[in-house]
Amino acid sequence: MSFPCRVFSCVCLWLLSVLLLLPTVGNALAGDVLGREARVAVAANFVPALRALAETFEARHGGRIGIVVGSTGKLYAQIHHGAPFDALFAADERRPALLEAEGRARPGSRFSYAIGRLALWSPQTGRVDSAGRVLSEGRFRHLAIANPKLAPYGRATQQVLEGRGLWQTLRARLVRGENVGQALQFVRSGNAELGFVALSQIQRPGQAVAGSHWVVPEDLYAPIVQQAVLLTGNPLAADFLRFVQGTEGRDIIRSFGYQLP
Structure with missing residues (x-):
């Protein structure tokens, strides 16, 4: 075999080895x-x-x-x-x-x-007062809460309503979500006029809370x-x-x- 042919064959073999290694290198990078x-x-x-x-x-x-x-x-x-x-x-x-x-x-x-901090929230301005009196006044059809059996914010909500003597009174109006995120969605979608949510869900850094809300005093529920x-x-x-x-x-x-x- 002539010298040029030998060089060409070596180059081809080198290229082939590189191509064969590419999948291995690619898989290693993907794995990383x-x-x-x-x-x-x-x-x-x-x-x-x-x-x-x-x-x-x-x-x-x-x-x-x-x-x-x-x-x-x-x-x-x-x-x-x-x-x-x-x-x-x-x-x-x-x-x-x-x-x-x-x-x-x-x-x-x-x-x-x-x-965590619990809040009562409505997207409507003026519906929720700063003391949560709307709960006893009953100016709503549905109240969204997280399921007390599954979600800690739901248990806190039940403690607040029981403390105010409203748990049994409002039970027929409660719309229960699996978690506090679903409770928030019920309010946002209009399936409930107001709901108990986490303050963190409605508060954003440097922004005012939209709608109306009541930050529930922390002595009304277990930390x-x-x-x-x-x-x-x-x-x-x-x-x-x-x-x-x-x-x-x-x-x-x-x-x-x-x-x-």
């Missing part, structure tokens, strides 16, 4: 990208704040925080049935503590990230201490939880109307 993802389950009340936290974290550190929304009770049940979540942001402290005790969470990872817990060894999820506990993360949480533990 996929490895920089964390699936975070979150109670409905905390969704706006968590999205802001995730966007800031992703901009700083890369990766992707996937968000799965539900009531705390339902998310807890899904974790029991093997749902592939890397972390849970619950609306209470009981379910994260149970997951830790059951060995379904990383030891020592549980922490309180916020104290809504909200905890998070790491469920797997996903390093991105662990980094995200550390970010949430840092100064920048806490400032973001506070800006959505939460108190800090």
Whole structure:
């Protein structure tokens, strides 16, 4: 074989080896990208704040925080049935503590990230007064609430209504959502004129609350201490939880109307 032919053959073999390696390199790169993802389950009340936290974290550190929304009770049940979540942001402290005790969470990872605040809200200006008297005056057909059996904000709502002697009186008017996010949607869609929601759902940093609302005094319901817990060894999820506990993360949480533990 002549020298030019040998050179041509060597070049062809080299190109072929490179082409054969490309799928392997591509798969490795794709695997690295996929490895920089964390699936975070979150109670409905905390969704706006968590999205802001995730966007800031992703901009700083890369990766992707996937968000799965539900009531705390339902998310807890899904974790029991093997749902592939890397972390849970619950609306209470009981379910994260149970997951830790059951060995379904990383030891020592549980922490309180916020104290929730309950609000009565209507998109209509003037419908809800600043003392919540509208509840006893009855100038509405339907009142949206989160299911007290599934959602901590629903339990807090029941405590408020029972404390005012209105739970039995208003039961026929209640529209129950699986979580506080659904309660908010019932009001927004017009299926209820007003509803009990998380203050964080209607308050945005630097913006006035639209419509009319009553921030329920905290002595009318048990404190809504909200905890998070790491469920797997996903390093991105662990980094995200550390970010949430840092100064920048806490400032973001506070800006959505939460108190800090």
